Amino acid sequence: MDRSSPLAKTYRGIALLVIVLVPLSYFGFRTSYWQHFPRFPGVGWEVHFHLLTIAAWLAMLVSQAWLAVKGRIAQHKRIGRFAYLLVPLIIIGFGLVTNYGQLRHKEPALLGASFFDGGAFLVFYALAIAYRRNTAYHSRYMMLTAVPFINPTLGRAIAPEVSTTVELALIIALLVAARIRRTTWQPYAVALLTLMALTLVIVYISMIEPGIIEGLWEAIWG
Numbered sequence: 001m002d003r004s005s006p007l008a009k010t011y012r013g014i015a016l017l018v019i020v021l022v023p024l025s026y027f028g029f030r031t032s033y034w035q036h037f038p039r040f041p042g043v044g045w046e047v048h049f050h051l052l053t054i055a056a057w058l059a060m061l062v063s064q065a066w067l068a069v070k071g072r073i074a075q076h077k078r079i080g081r082f083a084y085l086l087v088p089l090i091i092i093g094f095g096l097v098t099n100y101g102q103l104r105h106k107e108p109a110l111l112g113a114s115f116f117d118g119g120a121f122l123v124f125y126a127l128a129i130a131y132r133r134n135t136a137y138h139s140r141y142m143m144l145t146a147v148p149f150i151n152p153t154l155g156r157a158i159a160p161e162v163s164t165t166v167e168l169a170l171i172i173a174l175l176v177a178a179r180i181r182r183t184t185w186q187p188y189a190v191a192l193l194t195l196m197a198l199t200l201v202i203v204y205i206s207m208i209e210p211g212i213i214e215g216l217w218e219a220i221w222g
Helices: 006-029 045-069 073-081 083-104 108-130 135-144 147-157 160-181 186-208 210-221
Strands: none
Touching (some): 006 045, 006 135, 045 083, 083 108, 083 210, 108 135, 108 147, 108 186, 147 160, 160 186, 186 210
16 A cells, blocks of 8 residues: 555554653543552443453554554454454443443443444444445544544543543544545544534433433332
């Protein structure tokens, strides 16, 4: 693959985004997780399971990007099949860690955050699979699956309002850059609309109709 091609730049963008997420994950979860290393007293296995599935996904993204840039497409596809097993495990991990957190502390607001992050991840992954024969779309949607992990890391390190703004700003920047360079921009537009729609849903159930999320909490954990 030509290293100066738009696809090569997309794959390098995947690696860069994951590299940025690593220190963010440390600062975001330092108090609740990393400072308890290596024994992790009081941290449930659900948290470890959730962390391992996300780490495996990010590692898969980087390895696939590297293989694609090197032109090793057959190996890229073989590793990609691992996602069919990994994505269900990620969904299970989301459910387990949400249940674990709500049993420890009643925090309905975190339900909204889980819906926002998990929903965005699933939409981007589903679109990546739907467009798996369209390399330009597929690669961009796969890169976008890393974006929802900015919120739980940066949101804990600073504030959720900051992290969601960063996610939106990142996608807008990618969209504008793609339009300027006249490369594939449609996945970024879809991603922007997806995050905006999810944000409106969260605002609605958190501020306008908080009874919805309170009722959901009572139905499951009350």
